[in-house]
Amino acid sequence: MSKFNSNKVMPRYFAIAVVLTLIGFAIIGKALYIMTAKKHYWTTVQEHLKHDSIPVKPNRGNILSCDGQLMASSIPEYKIYMDFQTGGAERDSLWQLKLDSICDGLHEIFPEKSAEEFRRHLEEGRLKVNKNGTVGARHWPIWKRRINYNTFTEVRKLPVFNMGKFKSGFHWDEFNARNRPFGSLAQRTVGIMFGEIDSARCGIELSFDSLLRGHNGMQHRQKVLNKVMNITEIPPVDGTDIVTTIDVNMQDLAERALIEEMKLPEVNADLGVAILMEVQTGDVKAIVNMARVGDGQYAEAINSAISYRCEPGSVFKVASFLVALDDGVIPHDTSFQIPTGCGIMEMHGRPMKDHNWRRGGYGTISVARTLEVSSNIGTSYVIDKFYGGHPEKYVEGLYRVGIGEDLKLPLVGYRAPNIRKVDTKTTDRSKYWSKTTLPWMSIGYETQIAPINTLAFYNAIANDGKMMQPRFVTKVMKDGETVQEYPPVVLKERIAKPETIKMMQTLLTHVVSQGLGKKAGPLSRAFKVAGKTGTAQIADERGGYHSGITRYWLSFAGFFPADNPRYSCIVCLRKSGLPASGGGMSGVVFRHIAEGVMAQNVKRLVDDIRDSTSNFTPEVKVGDEGAATYVLNRIGTKGTPVKAKKVARNIVPDVTGMGARDAVYELENRGLKVVIHGRGKVKSQSIAAGKTAIPGERCELNLEI
Numbered sequence: 001m002s003k004f005n006s007n008k009v010m011p012r013y014f015a016i017a018v019v020l021t022l023i024g025f026a027i028i029g030k031a032l033y034i035m036t037a038k039k040h041y042w043t044t045v046q047e048h049l050k051h052d053s054i055p056v057k058p059n060r061g062n063i064l065s066c067d068g069q070l071m072a073s074s075i076p077e078y079k080i081y082m083d084f085q086t087g088g089a090e091r092d093s094l095w096q097l098k099l100d101s102i103c104d105g106l107h108e109i110f111p112e113k114s115a116e117e118f119r120r121h122l123e124e125g126r127l128k129v130n131k132n133g134t135v136g137a138r139h140w141p142i143w144k145r146r147i148n149y150n151t152f153t154e155v156r157k158l159p160v161f162n163m164g165k166f167k168s169g170f171h172w173d174e175f176n177a178r179n180r181p182f183g184s185l186a187q188r189t190v191g192i193m194f195g196e197i198d199s200a201r202c203g204i205e206l207s208f209d210s211l212l213r214g215h216n217g218m219q220h221r222q223k224v225l226n227k228v229m230n231i232t233e234i235p236p237v238d239g240t241d242i243v244t245t246i247d248v249n250m251q252d253l254a255e256r257a258l259i260e261e262m263k264l265p266e267v268n269a270d271l272g273v274a275i276l277m278e279v280q281t282g283d284v285k286a287i288v289n290m291a292r293v294g295d296g297q298y299a300e301a302i303n304s305a306i307s308y309r310c311e312p313g314s315v316f317k318v319a320s321f322l323v324a325l326d327d328g329v330i331p332h333d334t335s336f337q338i339p340t341g342c343g344i345m346e347m348h349g350r351p352m353k354d355h356n357w358r359r360g361g362y363g364t365i366s367v368a369r370t371l372e373v374s375s376n377i378g379t380s381y382v383i384d385k386f387y388g389g390h391p392e393k394y395v396e397g398l399y400r401v402g403i404g405e406d407l408k409l410p411l412v413g414y415r416a417p418n419i420r421k422v423d424t425k426t427t428d429r430s431k432y433w434s435k436t437t438l439p440w441m442s443i444g445y446e447t448q449i450a451p452i453n454t455l456a457f458y459n460a461i462a463n464d465g466k467m468m469q470p471r472f473v474t475k476v477m478k479d480g481e482t483v484q485e486y487p488p489v490v491l492k493e494r495i496a497k498p499e500t501i502k503m504m505q506t507l508l509t510h511v512v513s514q515g516l517g518k519k520a521g522p523l524s525r526a527f528k529v530a531g532k533t534g535t536a537q538i539a540d541e542r543g544g545y546h547s548g549i550t551r552y553w554l555s556f557a558g559f560f561p562a563d564n565p566r567y568s569c570i571v572c573l574r575k576s577g578l579p580a581s582g583g584g585m586s587g588v589v590f591r592h593i594a595e596g597v598m599a600q601n602v603k604r605l606v607d608d609i610r611d612s613t614s615n616f617t618p619e620v621k622v623g624d625e626g627a628a629t630y631v632l633n634r635i636g637t638k639g640t641p642v643k644a645k646k647v648a649r650n651i652v653p654d655v656t657g658m659g660a661r662d663a664v665y666e667l668e669n670r671g672l673k674v675v676i677h678g679r680g681k682v683k684s685q686s687i688a689a690g691k692t693a694i695p696g697e698r699c700e701l702n703l704e705i
Contacts, residue, residue, distance in 0.1 A: 041132045053233070058214030060176060061239030063190055063204055065248045066283070066474070070181050071190050072205065077146040077177040080155060083169035084126045084136030091160070091168060095126075098159035105158040109151060110143060111650050111671065112695050146175060150669065178205075181661065186251050188303040189287050189411070189472065190244070202303065204242060204472065207410050211476055214239035241477040245283035250276055250597055254286040257592035259298050262290060262573065267585055271574035272298070273305045273451045276593060277459050279565045281488045282468030286593075306414045309448035313536025314374045314582065315557045315570075316403070316444030319457060320383050321371060322504055323397030326496040329386040332503050334367040340377040347384065348435040352377050355535075371507050372515030374533055380439035391438045392422045402467045402495045403449070403457045409470060418448040444536055451555070455570040458531070458557045460492065461508070462565035465501040467492035508532060509562045520556050520587035522595050529594060530565075531558015533583035538574070552580035556587040560594045566601075569593055647690075654689035655701070656682050663701055671695030678703035 034042060063072040103115040103122070113121075125140030147155070152172070156162060161170040178193040191205025200206040217236030254274045262269040269292075276286040287305050290298040302308070321330075330336045343354040343361025354361055354375050362375055370378030387394035398404050398419055406416040420441060422433045440446050452470055460467035469489040476484040495501075508530035511517045516533050534555035552575055559568040571586040571593070581587075647653045649670060655663035663682050664674045670693035677700065686700040687693075 054219050056217035056219045056232070056236045057176065058216065058236035059238040060178070060214065061212040062241045063212070064241060064243045065246050066244060066285070067247070068243070069248050071186065071244065071246065071248070073179050073181070074176045075179045076149050077175045078149070078152045079146050079173045079175070080142045080152070081171050081173070082122065082125060082140045082142055083138050083165075083171060084128075084140065085134060085138055086165075086169035087163075087167050091163075095160055101159050102161070106142070106155070108649060109154050111693070142170075146177065148669075182248060182252075184300060185248065185255065186246050186287060186300075188289050188300040189246070189284075202413065203411060204244065206412050208242050208473065208476075212239040212242060238478075240483060242473055243475045243477060244473055245278075245281075245285060245471055246287070247285040249600060250593075251286040251288070253596040253600075254288045254593050255290070257589050257596070258288050258290055258571065260592075261585060261589045262292075262298060263296065266579055267573065267575060269573040269575040271304060271308070271572075273308070273570070273572040274589060274593065275305050275451060275455050275570050276597070277455055277470060277568045279459055279462045279559060279568055280468075282456075282459065282471045283474070283488075284470050284472050285567070303411065303413055304451070306409060306411055306450055306452045309415050309418060309450050310538050310553055311445045311447060311536050312449045312454055313444040313534035313553055313555060314376075315454055315458075315532050315534035315555050316447065316449070317371065317374065317379045317442070318461070318504065318508070318532050319398055319401055319403040320379055320394075320442040321367065321507075322401050322461075322496055322500065323394060324382055324386060325503060326401065326500045327386075327393075327397060330367055330382060332499055334503070334507070336367050336382075337364050338367065338370055338375075338378040338381055339364045340370075340375050340381070343377070345377045345381070347380060347439045350436050352380055352439060354378075368507055368510060371532070372511050374511075374516055374535075376443045380442050383442035384439045388435075388438060391433070394438065394442075395419065395421055400495070401457070402460055402492050403453070405453070405456070405467065405491055407453060407456055407469055407491070409452070409472075411472065414452075415450055417450070417453050420446050444534065451570050451572050454555070454557050455568055456491075457495075458559060458570065459568035460495050461501060461504055462530075462559035462568050465492075465494045465496055465498065466490060467495055505530060505562070508558060512558070512562075516583045517556065517558070517587055519583055520558065520590045520594075522591060522598075524595070527560060527594075527598055528562035529558055529560045529591070530562040531556055531587075531590065533581075533587060535580055535582040549576045550578075551576050554580055554582040554586045556582055556590045558590065560598070567594075567597060650693050652685075652687050652689055652691045652693050652699075655685055656689075658682050660701070660703060667699055667701075672697055672699045675700045676703060677701065680704050 060074040062070055062074070065071050099119065099122070100115075103118040106118045107113065107115040122140075122142070125137040127135065128137045128140070129135055130137070142155070156170075160168045162168075163170075165171040180187075180190070187203075189203050191203025191207075192201040193199060193205055194201055200209045200212075205212065215237040217232065218234040220231045220233050254276055258272045258274045261267055262272045271292070272288070272290040274286065274288040275284060277284050289300045289302060289304045291301045291304070293299045293301065324330050325332060340354060340362045343357030343359070345352050354373075354377050356362065356373075361377075362369070362373060365373070365375065365378060367378075367382070369375075370382075383394060404417045404419040407414070420431070420433065420437060423431055424433050426432055437446055456467060456470055467490070469491050471486065471488060473486050475482050475486060496504075509528060511532055512521045512529045517529075517531055520531055520533075521529050534553070534557070536553045536555075538551050538553045553572065554575065555570065555572040557568075557570040559565040569590055571589040573586050573589075652670065652672070653666050655666055658666070659681060660676055660679075663685075664676070667674050672687070672693055673696060675698060680703045682701050683704045684702045687697065
């Protein structure tokens with residue numbers, strides 16, 4: 001064996017170590033160079049690389065009215081861009097050749113911007129110098145706003161844009177936008193979406209978001225022969241459709257009636273609520289939440305019907321008397337006489353007043369008359385006399401009759417009632433039970449109740465004592481098939497004895513026919529109304545009652561027809577200063593709603609008696625010919641839909657004879673702002689057909705049935 005010669009080997013090891021060290025430093029230096037100097041370049045490259053797997057968003061489910069009309073649906077919208085570094089020299093030469101045609105086409109599609117403005121804008125993007133030294137923007141917006149599918153297809157037909165995204169550089173981002181065909185109708189209950197389709201904010205959109213949203217799919221992108229192919233691995237599962245209890249016609253009727261009253265100079269309310277409910281099922285057919293948003297305009301800002309708790313006022317007196325009647329402390333024949341005196345009576349050191357105390361009061365009156373004239377003294381006298389020694393029995397009675405029931409509504413934002421309980425040991429002054437608490441509580445103070453709870457209580461009286469949970473959704477559907485149902489829910493089988501309920505139904509009918517609720521009764525006297533007025537002075541933001549202008553909570557709660565109740569309804573108004581009358585203001589809105597609902601039902605009954613064996617050809621509105629033909633074939637009848645004349649995009653079309661949906665689509669597609677009056681087919685339009693369509697111009701349509 002040869003002896004190890006360190007003089008020869010060690011220099012070789014040293015040389016190798018030096019070379020490896022230098023290579024290591026070179027690698028580290030290159031990495032630092034890429035991380036700093038070349039960071040922007042490689043970030044840009046990364047952004048344009050295609051991911052192996054990308055999520056595929058499903059279509060969000062629709063929200064439907066009780067008769068199947070769309071109240072919220074998803075439609076595709078697009079933002080269009082140009083990549084000026086894609087396509088190479090061939091695309092650039094074609095771009096210069098077709099630029100005039102492209103700009104003229106864009107001007108025709110988007111008349112707000114001239115062809116010359118489009119030319120300057122596109123050339124600015126083509127000549128833009130990027131931070132990495134390259135020329136040409138990679139994501140240059142062609143149009144500043146999202147566009148609908150029809151507009152998108154027109155843009156794609158233009159020269160160069162029709163070559164495909166990898167040759168032309170024309171590309172887009174697709175969004176699922178939420179469309180509300182009936183605008184703001186029942187907005188806070190149906191729900192509002194934030195900018196993106198998957199960001200529910202309130203209402204049914206939020207409460208049933210997991211069902212409406214669906215499930216994402218997964219798509220694999222694979223490059224084959226310089227083309228990227230999308231291969232679906234997991235298909236997306238579209239969201240289900242939600243069928244609500246809302247009746248579009250009743251909702252529209254309630255909104256109009258409420259806003260008209262709120263706008264009156266003597267009312268000038270800053271908040272208004274109206275809820276219409278079906279007695280036997282608890283189905284909410286209409287729910288309106290209007291708040292003043294400035295400049296005399298009203299909009300749905302908060303779902304006050306389920307969240308605004310305040311002292312309900314005299315509508316609460318019905319609960320007080322129902323407890324007393326059910327406990328038997330006053331006879332069912334209501335002959336018990338109550339001394340109300342001259343309209344002022346001292347209650348444990350505080351004066352209790354009736355509304356007519358300046359005119360001498362009501363004297364001695366019966367229980368029935370006490371409710372008819374809404375006597376504060378009469379109500380508080382009875383409750384204090386029979387429950388003053390054991391107030392907890394009265395509070396237990398309130399919960400027994402359901403006025404304090406937690407309805408457990410599925411809508412986010414619902415606030416359960418807050419009814420005081422007897423507590424004389426607490427150090428919290430707002431919860432301390434004093435001797436004056438009982439009499440003032442009996443007339444609707446010292447409690448906080450949302451309008452929906454008050455209505456549920458009155459609905460139970462109309463329903464012979466059975467309390468129903470207010471229902472907003474009836475079923476969930478997928479591809480036309482029912483996948484889940486939400487049947488009516490009974491919260492209490494009986495809130496009071498049958499004879500007590502019958503007595504209260506009679507008393508509430510007398511309130512409207514003989515008492516302060518006369519203005520809630522129909523003018524035609526075609527049917528009877530039962531209900532109770534309420535006028536309460538409510539606390540200001542600091543919890544006081546006597547700072548500045550007095551604020552009032554005016555309400556009327558009841559049901560109709562009184563002899564066979566089908567609907568219950570509550571109307572509430574919040575206003576500042578006098579005059580203030582629950583019967584004279586809220587009661588009027590109640591009357592308009594009741595008359596309108598009953599008139600609609602009469603029309604439906606007339607339709608029902610048509611001879612089913614007779615053959616007739618239905619009148620077909622101008623509009624979507626394909627949809628009309630489909631409907632005619634489905635119902636097994638003949639008819640020829642009237643074809644609408646096609647006109648250029650910058651010309652106002654003739655929409656007379658069309659339905660509202662088709663007319664609005666045709667006009668708004670040309671940039672016009674459409675205002676609709678009435679129902680049925682379009683009879684006239686404020687901008688004559690054939691005129692040049694000016695984007696943003698207001699066009700009013702008058703519809704008639």
